[in-house]
Amino acid sequence: MANAVTPVILGLLSLGARSGYDIKTTVDRSTRFFWAASYGQIYPELRRLEREGLVEGEDAPNGSRPRRIYRLTAAGREELESWLRSQGQLLIEHRDELLLRMFFADALPRDEALILVETRKRIFEEVLETLHGIDDMPGEDPQFVDLVLRWGIAYTEWETKWCTEQLERLQGAAATA
Amino acid sequence: MANAVTPVILGLLSLGARSGYDIKTTVDRSTRFFWAASYGQIYPELRRLEREGLVEGEDAPNGSRPRRIYRLTAAGREELESWLRSQGQLLIEHRDELLLRMFFADALPRDEALILVETRKRIFEEVLETLHGIDDMPGEDPQFVDLVLRWGIAYTEWETKWCTEQLERLQGAAATA
């Protein structure tokens, strides 16, 4: 995989032919929660993948508005499957500024520190609404696409639950202190 | 906050004076799970923060081996607190290649797709061991530092539990199909 968008492009095309614009739109509704992608990566990579023979582009203009949809070639599907089966080190990288703030919350008075936990809870509640909105969208998703959406909802619910529990615990401790 | 390491540096110095090397070592045992930092960021930023008067460096060589430890100034503490209290958009960004693979697992035969879930479970079990190792390290942590470590352990346990449940569900579904 040449770069970070490569598997996203091959993967999304395995679910159906799409334009670069479609890929970006789909990413923004699905993988962006754990794997983002921008136009600046997608368009150059599509052309590179076509040169390499992993995808095939076809002009499909809407009237005189240009449009090019890509489909996976046999070689592209093989490449995708080989990535899915690969054993190497897989990347997990989180940047979570809310956690970072909680980590240093000892520098604040206790009541203000607790607000940070409340804020985290509120933000995940908002994410949960977004995810339910996606879940309610019409159309059947492939099984594992759906599985990952379930994961997102379950994870987000877990986060809000954790915040609630910790707030109770910390506030309880304050009462008995 | 000028860049991504700034809050980490100010935050860690709020817990005690440290050298750049110490900061990197501490980050690698703590925040790196949700906020990484490299030497290439830390050393230049320490000097910038000193120029700005947010930290104060003092030479503290070990024999003839040079060493410089930094402490937070009053201005630095204010900057940290103001960041902790800031209301703006806070960044949450995940890159999780294991989830990405699960998302596209429909491209594989079912039994191989399930292996991806098993792999995810195994990897989080390994992370859990790492975290227990950190937890077992001697020394008292400040309350919120400890809270975030608890978070890490609880989150990782949740991940393994989720994988176990989904494997059971998916294997059960296969049996009745």
Place this chain on the structure above:
DNA sequence: TAGTGCATGTAATGCGTTACATGATTTC
């Protein structure tokens, strides 16, 4: 005395995001 850990530092590299440019089509 060889290897590991302590300690600082930077240059090169690689990469992704942001911002901008352009223009057609659909919707209100």
Place this chain on the structure above:
DNA sequence: GAAATCATGTAACGCATTACATGCACTA
């Protein structure tokens, strides 16, 4: 007819990682 959406594309920018350079101190 204005605004939003569809659609493609790239140049500039910012930023973090990687890799390298250097050298002392401790320990097996």
